[in-house]
Amino acid sequence: MIQTRRESAMKxxxxxxxxxxxxxxxxxxxxxxxxxxxxxxxxxxxxFFFSADWAPEQNRFGILAMIAGSLCLALxxxxxxxPIGVLCAVFLVYYCPAKLYKPFSFAxxxxxxxxxxxxxxxxxxxxxxxxxxxxxxxxGKGILCSSILLAMMILPTIVSLSESALRKTDPAIxxxxxxxxxxxxxxxxxxxxPAAVSGIRSAVVLGIGRAIGETMAVIMVAGNAAIFPSSLxxxxxxxxxxxxxxxxxxTGLHRQALIALGAVLFVIILVMNLYFSSRKxxxxx
Amino acid sequence: MxxxxxxILQVKNVDVFYGDRQALHGITMSIPExxxxxxxxxxxxxxxxxxxxxxRMNDLISGCHxxxxxxxxxxxxxxxxxxxxxxxxxxxxFQKPNPFDMSIFDNVAYGPRTAxxxxxxxxxxSVISALKQASLYEEVKGDLKKSALSLSGGQQxxxxxxxxxxxxxxxxxxxxxxxxxxxxxxxxxxxxxxxxKENYTIxxxxxxxxxxxxxxxxxxxFYQGELIEFNDSKMLFxxxxxxxxxxxxxxxxx
Numbered sequence: 001m002i003q004t005r006r007e008s009a010m011k012x013x014x015x016x017x018x019x020x021x022x023x024x025x026x027x028x029x030x031x032x033x034x035x036x037x038x039x040x041x042x043x044x045x046x047x048f049f050f051s052a053d054w055a056p057e058q059n060r061f062g063i064l065a066m067i068a069g070s071l072c073l074a075l076x077x078x079x080x081x082x083p084i085g086v087l088c089a090v091f092l093v094y095y096c097p098a099k100l101y102k103p104f105s106f107a108x109x110x111x112x113x114x115x116x117x118x119x120x121x122x123x124x125x126x127x128x129x130x131x132x133x134x135x136x137x138x139x140g141k142g143i144l145c146s147s148i149l150l151a152m153m154i155l156p157t158i159v160s161l162s163e164s165a166l167r168k169t170d171p172a173i174x175x176x177x178x179x180x181x182x183x184x185x186x187x188x189x190x191x192x193x194p195a196a197v198s199g200i201r202s203a204v205v206l207g208i209g210r211a212i213g214e215t216m217a218v219i220m221v222a223g224n225a226a227i228f229p230s231s232l233x234x235x236x237x238x239x240x241x242x243x244x245x246x247x248x249x250x251t252g253l254h255r256q257a258l259i260a261l262g263a264v265l266f267v268i269i270l271v272m273n274l275y276f277s278s279r280k281x282x283x284x285x
Numbered sequence: 286m287x288x289x290x291x292x293i294l295q296v297k298n299v300d301v302f303y304g305d306r307q308a309l310h311g312i313t314m315s316i317p318e319x320x321x322x323x324x325x326x327x328x329x330x331x332x333x334x335x336x337x338x339x340x341r342m343n344d345l346i347s348g349c350h351x352x353x354x355x356x357x358x359x360x361x362x363x364x365x366x367x368x369x370x371x372x373x374x375x376x377x378x379f380q381k382p383n384p385f386d387m388s389i390f391d392n393v394a395y396g397p398r399t400a401x402x403x404x405x406x407x408x409x410x411s412v413i414s415a416l417k418q419a420s421l422y423e424e425v426k427g428d429l430k431k432s433a434l435s436l437s438g439g440q441q442x443x444x445x446x447x448x449x450x451x452x453x454x455x456x457x458x459x460x461x462x463x464x465x466x467x468x469x470x471x472x473x474x475x476x477x478x479x480x481x482k483e484n485y486t487i488x489x490x491x492x493x494x495x496x497x498x499x500x501x502x503x504x505x506x507f508y509q510g511e512l513i514e515f516n517d518s519k520m521l522f523x524x525x526x527x528x529x530x531x532x533x534x535x536x537x538x539x
Contacts, residue, residue: 175383176383179372179379
């Protein structure tokens with residue numbers, strides 16, 4: 001009797017814990033949207049989303065430049081990081097000598113554990129001067145530098161997810177291809193890699209999510225000018241850095257506009273995660 | 286055994302080792318052209334290992350090494366540098382259907398494409414011919430772009446046969462090709478083998494003795510890594526020369 005009562009009591013504890021995480025999401029939404037939506041309406045949705053003119057002191061709040069900045073950096077990170085990450089996974093699964101595997105995968109997991117502020121320092125002290133020297137620009141900060149840095153940061157995600165996708169492919173198709181007279185290389189790139197493509201796609205989506213959400217490393221190397229990016233070397237401000245840079249002194253509508261920035265970011269990441277989980281569900285079936 | 290038929294494959298004193306363990310002991314046999322040879326024996330007797338020697342798939346298993354002579358058309362294959370060329374000549378169908386996650390067309394075209402054929406018309410021709418040879422064409426001709434994984438198990442296995450045939454092999458190795466299939470699909474594969482032996486030499490590993498009786502011209506009985514008996518199927522099953530063979534084919538052990 002006591003036993004069952006205790007069990008049912010525990011059930012409520014577990015349910016409470018589960019409810020807590022739902023509550024967190026609900027609370028964040030409850031804070032975010034009631035602040036963001038009135039601000040967007042006050043500024044005017046058209047101006048807010050489609051103007052690149054961000055001048056808070058003159059009450060002009062166009063975030064297009066920052067959306068473009070975020071997307072540029074995500075794109076740059078993917079263009080640089082995905083090929084390297086996927087090929088790295090291919091190496092680990094199909095080419096790596098057994099002795100080298102452990103140090104390699106350890107180094108990659110280490111890469112995932114480095115705090116983003118440390119990446120930022122690395123970018124500031126190594127990448128920025130390097131780009132200055134290579135391209136002869138006054139400031140090395142900008143899209144290129146941030147993209148390289150973000151590519152490094154999403155590398156562990158891409159590598160580990162691609163690796164597990166490759167390992168999940170049926171070894172029988174490898175044998176089938178070899179038995180048809182295909183070389184190891186051809187088999188890997190024409191049979192095994194295509195078979196893992198949906199897993200790799202998820203890896204890319206998660207990588208984009210991380211690149212868009214990253215703040216501290218980006219703020220140190222992006223240049224942070226709220227202008228529409230015009231070249232690979234132009235400075236860039238993203239949604240995340242836009243918030244951090246001004247939140248400490250913003251008041252009134254300015255403050256609300258920054259919260260609206262957060263809401264936009266939240267929606268972008270939410271959409272990406274929904275896409276990711278729907279892909280995953282499709283894969284399970 | 287029909288000695289007058291020319292032998293396409295000659296195996297002399299082949300030993301196979303997995304690390305220190307010897308899996309095959311001095312196998313010697315000659316396999317005639319355009320015939321079906323069945324390899325039978327209890328699990329772990331080395332028949333699949335033997336089959337995998339013939340297209341050197343054993344190379345892919347680390348720690349495995351093969352000693353002895355295997356001659357394909359008089360040419361030593363254990364020394365051939367270009368193992369991929371050998372595998373093009375000696376095709377293989379596996380126990381479980383293993384189509385690639387691609388369209389039916391791309392599956393069958395994989396072999397020719399690997400061989401460097403890019404011409405669309407040529408590819409199409411060889412794909413259709415291979416599908417016809419594998420008796421699959423009538424069922425899939427409407428939609429060659431369909432994913433191969435949407436086919437039934439029996440169709441997938443015939444697709445795998447078509448894929449092997451499209452590479453234009455001389456010999457087709459089959460490792461228990463019907464054991465994962467329902468009886469009707471298995472029967473279709475058997476019919477197919479009988480049809481294909483006109484143009485190909487087929488070597489098939491099977492656990493199904495009835496299957497060996499039905500389709501094989503000659504049968505080899507393996508036991509504990511040794512070739513116990515190799516003879517015309519009819520002779521081997523009705524008048525086995527060795528006591529062990531007799532015990533096995535009459536079902537006394539297995």
